[in-house]
Amino acid sequence: MSEIKLAATTRTEFGKGAARRLRRADQIPAVLYGHGSDPLHVALPGHATMLAVKQANALFAIELDGKTTLAITKDVQRDVVKNTIEHVDLLIVKKGEKVSVEIPVTVVGESAPGTIHLVETQTLALEAEATHLPQQVEVSIEGAAAGTAITAGEIELPQGSTLITEPETVIVTITVPQASADDVAAEEAAADIAAAQSAASAAAAEDA
Structure with missing residues (x-):
C-alpha cells in the first residue's frame, strides 16, 4: 500500500471556535495517538484529507516538524447535515505490527x-x-x-x-427475486387448476 503524504501543523488553540476557524481556512482538526505517546493535536490540509479518507484503510505519512509518522484512520467525525469532515482521529502505526x-x-x-x-x-x-x-x-x-x-x-x-x-x-x-417467485407460484397454481378441470371433464365424459 502506498503512503498518502499529508503535511500537518501543530494546533495550539482548542474548542469549537478554534475548530471553526481552522475549517474556514480549509484545514481539519485531527489528533495522532498510539504507542504510548502523548496525543498530538494537529491540523491537516482540508481538501487533501477529504480525498484521502475516501480510501478504505489508507496509510498516511503525516509530516510534522521535519518528522514523518505513519498512521491509519480510526474515526472520522462528520457534520450530519453538510457531510463535511469535522475531526479525524489517527492511530500511529509501525511497520510489521498488526492492527x-x-x-x-x-x-x-x-x-x-x-x-x-x-x-x-x-x-x-x-x-x-x-x-x-x-x-x-x-x-x-x-x-x-x-x-x-x-x-x-x-x-x-x-x-x-x-x-x-x-x-x-x-x-x-x-x-x-420476489416477483419471480410469485410468478412461479401463480403458474403452478394455474397448472393445478387446469389439471383438476381436465380430470373433471374426463370424468364427466366417462359418465355420459
Whole structure:
C-alpha cells in the first residue's frame, strides 16, 4: 500500500471556535495517538484529507516538524447535515505490527440466471499488518444457485490477514427475486387448476 503524504501543523488553540476557524481556512482538526505517546493535536490540509479518507484503510505519512509518522484512520467525525469532515482521529502505526480493522466487502462474479444476491454483512473484521492493510475483501458469487449462503469462514482472505468476524457470519445470500417467485407460484397454481378441470371433464365424459 502506498503512503498518502499529508503535511500537518501543530494546533495550539482548542474548542469549537478554534475548530471553526481552522475549517474556514480549509484545514481539519485531527489528533495522532498510539504507542504510548502523548496525543498530538494537529491540523491537516482540508481538501487533501477529504480525498484521502475516501480510501478504505489508507496509510498516511503525516509530516510534522521535519518528522514523518505513519498512521491509519480510526474515526472520522462528520457534520450530519453538510457531510463535511469535522475531526479525524489517527492511530500511529509501525511497520510489521498488526492492527484490527474493518474491511469493506466487494461482490464479484454473477450468480445463476434468474437469481440476485443480497449483501448481509457490509464489512469483515480482520487483523492485518498495519502498513499493508487490504482495501477490500472480494466475495465471488460466480454461478451460485438460489439458496446459497456464503459465510465469513468461506471467504479467501487477503494474504497476511486473519479473520476476526465469527466464521459463521453470513456475508452474502443468493435468492430469487420476489416477483419471480410469485410468478412461479401463480403458474403452478394455474397448472393445478387446469389439471383438476381436465380430470373433471374426463370424468364427466366417462359418465355420459
